[in-house]
Amino acid sequence: KNEVEQSPQNLTAQEGEFITINCSYSVGISALHWLQQHPGGGIVSLFMLSSGKKKHGRLIATINIQEKHSSLHITASHPRDSAVYICAVNSGETSGSRLTFGEGTQLTVNP
């Protein structure tokens, strides 16, 4: 079993829909990251969170430490949101940038 699991693996939505991507992890963490990867490879960090909720534009990330679960929500989805969304964690044992990644969720938003 992977330490970080995401669902769904693939998601197709119509423009304007509300989207949720889930991430569950099995290790103690110091932080959880949501990343976005577009075709061609570039990765952008969307959120880093260790508790509660963060919002940036149409994106919202939440984390429940007790349940070891995080969600990424996209409101009013748009075709430009089409990308792979990756959940990653910093294990709680050590400091530093070592990330353990989920398999990613391929999101396609159709116009």
Place this chain on the structure above:
Amino acid sequence: KAGVTQTPRYLIKTRGQQVTLSCSPISGHRSVSWYQQTPGQGLQFLFEYFSETQRNKGNFPGRFSGRQFSNSRSEMNVSTLELGDSALYLCASSLFLAGGYGSDTQYFGPGTRLTVL
């Protein structure tokens, strides 16, 4: 500020050769991490350097090595290349203001796509 840069962007090598990839972090960032991305294994952590010292290391063979210079630029080296080393190699830099402790946002470079023939 300029983002994280990686050179070269594309590289083709043959089995048995060695390769050196370079990463220039965002100015002022002290931590550089390297990751390998393949279709089969996804993203995997290779190693992290902080203030010229390797601070974390992933589960990769000794053929994979790296270093960080005093200006925070980093290189990774893969010796005796194998077909399975074909991958996108990404580096990411972090500021780590708090003396290097805890976690920090990572800023990724565009990657180097390595093909081993």
